[in-house]
Amino acid sequence: MAESTCGCALVSVCPQRPGSSLLSIEASYQSLRSFRVADHTTTTDLVSTCEKTLDTGHNDIHLELMGEWKHTLFPxxxxxxxxxxxxxxxxxxxxxxxxxxxxxxxxxFDIPTNLSQRTRLLEHQVLSWDKTHAYPTAPDVNPINEKGFRYDALATHQGLILFYYRRIHNINALILQDTVRKVLDFAQESANAGIENGFPSPLLLWPCFIAACEALEPGLQDRALKFLLDADCQSMAPSFSVAAEVAQKVWSLRRETQDYTIGWVQATAPYRCPIIAI
Structure with missing residues (x-):
């Protein structure tokens, strides 16, 4: 999540491309991994129906492979x-x-072709994400926690849709206002569920930050700002107020330029550092 908010790493520091995919037969995980696409990779790492081996699952620290791993502790x-x-x-x-x-x-010249294929496949996967994953699998989860988990996951999914279209296609934010509204609706449902004993779930910081930055309508901006500032008052995580500050910078830049493709990357360009830490 921190990696996603710093833009691409890359004014003076460029992370090395992994020499091979984790799916290769060589022990590629012994070399430094990074948030880049491995050399000579295909789109097989995007296949979500395959099952990761125990060794691959343990070494996939950056979630390079979309396969399932039955030993995951993520949820x-x-x-x-x-x-x-x-x-x-x-x-x-x-x-x-x-x-x-x-x-x-x-x-x-193989790289642009590969990226074009990845763009189409990844877009479909983001939009068609299986919402049954929003339900916790542990049998002893109480109903309140289950409801909060579900709404947190749904808010995160909508935030991911916003993130994809802004970072990959740089789409005009005017098209994304319904998705912004869905993030805020799900976040409010999560808060109403009271999963964190009256405190906002820390997971909501990321999707609500993304939604706040993309909000154009005054009503949506007010809702996003209120949620972030209220969460800042109720939470011990100072990042909520930082997220609110950056979102307001984005709004100001858009008003000045009337350019609705400007986003948090441009607003934080002078700093080029992660602005959210969870």
Whole structure:
């Protein structure tokens, strides 16, 4: 989540591309991994129906593979489906590769073709994410926690849709206002469920930040700002107020320029550092 809010890494520091996919037969996980697409990879790492081996699952620290891993502790530890974080990871990689491709004077001609295929497949996966994953699998989860988990996951999914279209296609925010509204609706439902004993779920910070930045209608901006500031008052996480501050910078930039493709990347360009830490 922090990686997703710093833009692409990459004014002076460019992370090394992994030499091979985790699906390869060589022990590629022994080398440094990064939020980039591995050399000579295909779209097989986006296949969500395959099952990760025990070794691959343990070493997939950046969620490079979309396959399922039956030993995952993501839902228990982070209160979010691993499949959503996998899609976010893949979106960050694709956005980074696109940005670096535009800067590189020496281009492997296989790369643009691969990225085009990944863009189409990843878009379909983001939009068609299986919402049954929004239900916790543990049998002893109480009804209140189950309801909160579900709404947190649904808010995160809508935030992921916003993130994908802004970072990959740089789409005009005017088209995204219904999705912004859905994020805020699900976030409010989660807050109403009271999963965190009256405190907002920390997981809501990320989707609500993304939604706040993309809000154009005054009513949606007011709702997003109120949610973030109220959460800041109720939570011990200072990032809620930082998220609210950056969102207001985005709104100000858009008013000044009338450019509705400006987003948090441009608003934080002077800093180029993660603005959210959970």
């Amino acid at each position: 228990e530890m982070y209160k979010v489906p691993e499949s959503l974080m996998g899609l976010l990871s893949q979106t960050i990689r694709l956005a980074n590769e696109q940005e670096l491709l535009n800067r590189d004077t020496i281009v492997d």
